[in-house]
Amino acid sequence: MNQAAPPLDAATDSLNQDVRLAQQGDKRAFARLYRQLSPRVYALCLRLSGRVTCAEEATQEVFIRLWQKLPQYRFEARFTTWLHRLTLNHTLNYLKAQPQLTELTQADQESHQEMESLNLVDRLLPRLPARARQVFVLHAIEGYRHHEVAELLEIKPGTSKAQYHRARQLLQEMLS
CATH class of the missing domain: 1.10.1740.10 (RNA polymerase sigma factor, region 2, helix turn helix motif)
Incomplete structure (x- = not known):
C-alpha cells in the first residue's frame, strides 16, 4: 500500500x-x-x-x-x-x-x-576579537564543521580550530 x-x-x-x-x-x-x-x-x-x-x-x-x-x-x-x-x-x-572600528558608535x-x-554568551560575543567571534559563531552556534568554517572565512582548518579554542578560552575567562 x-x-x-x-x-x-x-x-x-x-x-x-x-x-x-x-x-x-x-x-x-x-x-x-x-x-x-x-x-x-x-x-x-x-x-x-x-x-x-x-x-x-x-x-x-x-x-x-x-x-x-x-x-x-x-x-x-x-x-x-x-x-x-x-x-x-x-x-x-x-x-x-x-x-576595523575600535570605538563603539552611539x-x-x-x-x-x-x-x-x-543570553549571556550572546552578550559576551561582541567582546571577542572579530575572527575568534566569527569562528565561534559559525562552529558552536551555527553548527558548521571546521573545514567548512575555514572555507567560508578563507583560512586553514587548523586556524579555525585555534580561533575556536581561543574564543572558548576567552569566554570562559569572561564568565569566571
Missing part, C-alpha cells in the same frame, strides 16, 4: 507560497517574508559582527540582495537554508569590506537594552 507523503506544515506552505509570489514580483509577499525572517537574519548578522550598526546595515543589504537573487531560488533546498547561506556569505563579505552604545535580552 502506497502512502502519500505527509503534507508540509502550514508555516512551510505559507513561506513557500510567499517565496513563489515574491519571485513573481509581489512586494506584499516579500514584505511578509521580511517580517517573518528578518529577526533570524539580524541575529546571525549581529552574532557575526558583534555590532548593532553593522548588523542593521548587513540585514538591510541581505534583503536587498535577496530581492535581487530570489528568481534564482529553485526550491531544491529549504528556503530558510538558502537564505541562511546568503546571509552568511553577504555578512562575511560585508565585514571584510568594513574598516547606536551601539544605545543598544544596551537590546543586548540585555540576549
Whole structure:
C-alpha cells in the first residue's frame, strides 16, 4: 500500500507560497517574508559582527540582495537554508569590506537594552576579537564543521580550530 507523503506544515506552505509570489514580483509577499525572517537574519548578522550598526546595515543589504537573487531560488533546498547561506556569505563579505572600528558608535552604545535580552554568551560575543567571534559563531552556534568554517572565512582548518579554542578560552575567562 502506497502512502502519500505527509503534507508540509502550514508555516512551510505559507513561506513557500510567499517565496513563489515574491519571485513573481509581489512586494506584499516579500514584505511578509521580511517580517517573518528578518529577526533570524539580524541575529546571525549581529552574532557575526558583534555590532548593532553593522548588523542593521548587513540585514538591510541581505534583503536587498535577496530581492535581487530570489528568481534564482529553485526550491531544491529549504528556503530558510538558502537564505541562511546568503546571509552568511553577504555578512562575511560585508565585514571584510568594513574598516576595523575600535570605538563603539552611539547606536551601539544605545543598544544596551537590546543586548540585555540576549543570553549571556550572546552578550559576551561582541567582546571577542572579530575572527575568534566569527569562528565561534559559525562552529558552536551555527553548527558548521571546521573545514567548512575555514572555507567560508578563507583560512586553514587548523586556524579555525585555534580561533575556536581561543574564543572558548576567552569566554570562559569572561564568565569566571
